[in-house]
Amino acid sequence: MAPITDLRLDRDTTNCSIARTLEVVGEKWTLLVLREIWYGVSRFSDLHKMLGCPRNLLAERLRKLVEHGILATETYQEDGARSRSRYVVTAKGNDLAPAVLGLLQWGDKYRADPAGPAVINHHRDCGAPLTVQVRCARDHHVPAAEVEVGPGPGFRTKAAPERAT
Amino acid sequence: MAPITDLRLDRDTTNCSIARTLEVVGEKWTLLVLREIWYGVSRFSDLHKMLGCPRNLLAERLRKLVEHGILATETYQEDGARSRSRYVVTAKGNDLAPAVLGLLQWGDKYRADPAGPAVINHHRDCGAPLTVQVRCARDHHVPAAEVEVGPGPGFRTKAAPERAT
DNA sequence: GACCTGAGTACAAGAAAGTAAACCTAGCGG
DNA sequence: CCGCTAGGTTTACTTTCTTGTACTCAGGTC
Numbered sequence: 087m088a089p090i091t092d093l094r095l096d097r098d099t100t101n102c103s104i105a106r107t108l109e110v111v112g113e114k115w116t117l118l119v120l121r122e123i124w125y126g127v128s129r130f131s132d133l134h135k136m137l138g139c140p141r142n143l144l145a146e147r148l149r150k151l152v153e154h155g156i157l158a159t160e161t162y163q164e165d166g167a168r169s170r171s172r173y174v175v176t177a178k179g180n181d182l183a184p185a186v187l188g189l190l191q192w193g194d195k196y197r198a199d200p201a202g203p204a205v206i207n208h209h210r211d212c213g214a215p216l217t218v219q220v221r222c223a224r225d226h227h228v229p230a231a232e233v234e235v236g237p238g239p240g241f242r243t244k245a246a247p248e249r250a251t
Numbered sequence: 252m253a254p255i256t257d258l259r260l261d262r263d264t265t266n267c268s269i270a271r272t273l274e275v276v277g278e279k280w281t282l283l284v285l286r287e288i289w290y291g292v293s294r295f296s297d298l299h300k301m302l303g304c305p306r307n308l309l310a311e312r313l314r315k316l317v318e319h320g321i322l323a324t325e326t327y328q329e330d331g332a333r334s335r336s337r338y339v340v341t342a343k344g345n346d347l348a349p350a351v352l353g354l355l356q357w358g359d360k361y362r363a364d365p366a367g368p369a370v371i372n373h374h375r376d377c378g379a380p381l382t383v384q385v386r387c388a389r390d391h392h393v394p395a396a397e398v399e400v401g402p403g404p405g406f407r408t409k410a411a412p413e414r415a416t
Numbered sequence: 417g418a419c420c421t422g423a424g425t426a427c428a429a430g431a432a433a434g435t436a437a438a439c440c441t442a443g444c445g446g
Numbered sequence: 447c448c449g450c451t452a453g454g455t456t457t458a459c460t461t462t463c464t465t466g467t468a469c470t471c472a473g474g475t476c
Contacts, residue, residue, distance in 0.1 A: 087340070087348060089291035093370065097290075099301055101369040103358025104286055104351060110362070111354075114277065114434070121269055125262075125400055126254035130453050136264050140435050145454060168443045170452065175252070178361060180395035183252060184383040185353030186269060187398075189276075192346055193268025197275070202404030204266040205258065209387035210399040218349040221384050222374035230345035233352075234375040235290055239367030279463075295423050305464060310424060334473085335422065 090236040098242035107185075110154050115139045116147050117186055120179065123157065124186075125205070128172035148173060156182065188218045255401040263407035272350075275319050280304050281312050282351055285344065288322065289351075290370070293337035313338060321347065353383045 099105075111117055115137065122136050134144055151157040156179035163169040187207065194203045207216045220228045264270075276282055280302065287301050299309055316322040321344035328334040352372065359368045372381045385393045 087289040087345065087372075088375070089289075090373070093290045095292070095297060095300065097301065098369075099287075099303075101364040101366070102283075102286070103355045103363065103368055105283060105358075106362040107354040107358035108282065112277075112279070112282075117273065117277075118267075118270060121267070124252040124254075125258045127260070131451085132260060134453095135260065136262065138264075140437090141454070142436095142456080143434065168452090180252065181357055181360065182353075183395035183398065184385055185350055185357055187385055188347075188350030188353045188383065189272040190268045192350055193270075193272035195346065196343060197271040198268065199266040199405040201266070201407075203268055204263075204403055204405045204407070205400055206403040207252075208255070208399045208401060209389070209391055209393045210253070210397045212387060212389050212391060214388035214391075216385050216387050216393055216398065218353065219384055219386050220349055220352055220381050221386075222377060222381050223379035224374070224377050226374055226377060226379075228374050228381055230348035232375045233348065233381065234373045235370050236373060238369055238371040240364040240369045242366075242369070296421090299423095305466085306424075307426085308463070 087230055087233040087235055090234045093235065093237060093241075096243040098244040100244075101240045101242060110150070110156070111182065113147065115143055116151065117182075117189070119144065119147050119151065120156070120175070120182065120186065123173055123175055124183075128174065129170065130173075133173075151179070154178075184218055187216065191218050252395055252398040252400055255399045258400065258402060258406075261408040263409040265409075266405045266407060275315070275321070276347065278312065280308055281316065282347075282354070284309065284312050284316065285321070285340070285347065285351065288338055288340055289348075293339065294335065295338075298338075316344070320344075349383055352381065356383050 111120070118137055118139075119133060122133050127133055127136055130144070130148070133148075134141055137144065148157065152159060152173075155176055157173045158176050159171045160174055161169045161171050190207075208214060209216060220230070220233065222228050276285070283302055283304075284298060287298050292298055292301050295309070295313070298313075299306055302309065313322065317324060317338075320341055322338045323341050324336045325339050326334045326336050355368075355372075373379060374381060385395070385398065387393050
């Protein structure tokens with residue numbers, strides 16, 4: 087990745103989508119909660135069992151994820167049991183899949199268990215395994231070295247060095 | 252995303268590439284440091300200026316990233332100045348690009364600044380803007396709803412409920 | 417030889433986040 | 447109507463992070 091122009095030292099760093107995403111999902115456990123739910127675990131106590139994280143943190147993370155529309159709660163009732171609630175991933179939550187699968191892919195490549203990856207993702211429709219890729223609008227595969235970073239419409243500089251009037 | 256089989260309640264969660272990746276880059280500031288370096292900021296004091304994070308944390312994050320081979324230090328010398336060191340991203344670091352651009356993409360979609368994104372990434376070779384996509388080996392574009400999660404070679408169950416001999 | 421700059425290290429004090437474990441509450445089954 | 451279970455709260459404690467200053471060290475400038 088290389089900057090196309092100088093995004094450099096007077097750039098206003100407060101408008102950053104990466105930072106804003108991390109505000110929502112950057113805390114410890116948050117992405118792992120999401121992972122578990124993707125993997126099919128949906129109830130509070132099961133999540134707690136799988137993750138081994140403190141219950142209050144789990145509760146807090148779930149609340150935040152629901153608040154941000156990444157998860158939703160559903161109530162359901164099994165025969166002869168009282169109604170329960172469980173968590174499901176929304177479309178907004180599913181849009182985090184590229185990012186999370188990107189982390190998974192990196193871990194598989196560089197920090198894998200000797201035995202290999204614990205899970206493998208496939209395309210439901212054709213059975214082939216998945217990769218996360220950066221693509222351009224003309225559908226070229228774009229390796230990181232060919233990424234060019236440039237200013238967008240929300241680009242700002244901070245405290246433009248204007249002289250006193 | 253849906254599990255193909257029950258990865259469920261007796262799954263051994265210690266073999267997880269997502270968790271292992273987050274051990275390296277999951278702390279506060281780490282991915283933002285990487286962002287700055289991708290954006291062309293490479294010197295300690297400049298990184299400090301841009302991020303506004305405590306110097307000791309910046310030093311610690313940089314050390315860890317270098318330790319893990321995501322960054323490397325280079326020394327360089329400008330005319331008539333003494334030699335300095337700066338940080339550059341390695342190939343291993345560049346492999347985090349899909350994950351980080353995935354976070355960026357999500358932020359652009361759901362938490363954008365009113366003015367729009369601060370940066371836009373293009374394909375250097377053709378100028379077209381980028382997206383991060385999940386693709387299968389047969390090159391289908393795979394939306395999250397078509398991702399099927401199954402056990403891999405490193406899949407383990409924990410404390411298999413074996414009877415006493 | 418005194419001072420400046422870049423690249424850190426060292427320390428202290430307070431705030432925030434994370435951890436551990438006990439406690440609470442609503443239904444159901446007996 | 448007692449206890450069990452799922453789904454949380456509360457409270458106490460520990461670790462990290464933040465804020466902010468001070469110090470080091472090397473090479474170059476004045």
